[in-house]
Amino acid sequence: AQSVTQLDSHVSVSEGTPVLLRCNYSSSYSPSLFWYVQHPNKGLQLLLKYTSAATLVKGINGFEAEFKKSETSFHLTKPSAHMSDAAEYFCVVRYMDTGRRALTFGSGTRLQVQP
Amino acid sequence: DAGVIQSPRHEVTEMGQEVTLRCKPISGHNSLFWYRQTMMRGLELLIYFNNNVPIDDSGMPEDRFSAKMPNASFSTLKIQPSEPRDSAVYFCASSLNRQGEQYFGPGTRLTVT
Numbered sequence: 001a002q003s004v005t006q007l008d009s010h011v012s013v014s015e016g017t018p019v020l021l022r023c024n025y026s027s028s029y030s031p032s033l034f035w036y037v038q039h040p041n042k043g044l045q046l047l048l049k050y051t052s053a054a055t056l057v058k059g060i061n062g063f064e065a066e067f068k069k070s071e072t073s074f075h076l077t078k079p080s081a082h083m084s085d086a087a088e089y090f091c092v093v094r095y096m097d098t099g100r101r102a103l104t105f106g107s108g109t110r111l112q113v114q115p
Numbered sequence: 116d117a118g119v120i121q122s123p124r125h126e127v128t129e130m131g132q133e134v135t136l137r138c139k140p141i142s143g144h145n146s147l148f149w150y151r152q153t154m155m156r157g158l159e160l161l162i163y164f165n166n167n168v169p170i171d172d173s174g175m176p177e178d179r180f181s182a183k184m185p186n187a188s189f190s191t192l193k194i195q196p197s198e199p200r201d202s203a204v205y206f207c208a209s210s211l212n213r214q215g216e217q218y219f220g221p222g223t224r225l226t227v228t
Contacts, residue, residue, distance in 0.1 A: 043219040105158040
C-alpha cells in the first residue's frame, strides 16, 4: 500500500538551532510531495511542494526540503529555528498512479522550540 | 479572498443527534475535500468532489456519514445519528483542480457527548 512515514512524532530544538523533520514515502514513479504546517487550533497551511521540478524546494518562513529518490525521502529543514515555528508538521504525498489522486498524510511531527 | 470558510467552528451535541457541517470553498476552485483529524488516526480523507460530483467517498466511515455539494460554492457533511467516536476536527479544503494545491479551512471541532 502507498504510504508516508514521519519518523519522529516529536522534535525539540533550541531557538536558533537547525531543524530537521524526517519523512519517507513508499516508492511510486510519480509522487508529488508536500509539507503542511498546523499551528494550534488553526487549519493547515502549505509550506512547500515538490512536483518533479528542482529536487531542492524552498518554501515559506525559511523552510526547505530535498527530494531524494534513491532514499525515498523528503526531509524538511530550516537553518535556524524561531519560536513561532512551534507547530505540527505534516508530510503529505499524492500518488498520481492511483485512482484516488488525493492526499495521503503522514502522522505528523510536533516541533517544540525552546528559548 | 476570504479563504475556505467553515461553520460552525465548534459544535457540541448529544449522541444520537444530527450534525451538519458546512463549507464554502474558495471561489473558482473546482475540487473540494473533507478530512477528519483525530489523535488516534491523524488526518483522514473522507470524501472529495470535483465539479460538484463526488469522486471518491471510500474514506467515509459508515452510512451515518453523508456529504453533498449542491453547487460550486457550498458543501455539507452530515452525521446522523452522531456518536461519541465521531468527535474530531473536520477540515474542508479546496483546490483549483484535483492536482492543485489544497487550501484548508480553519476546521470544525465536533464534540459528541
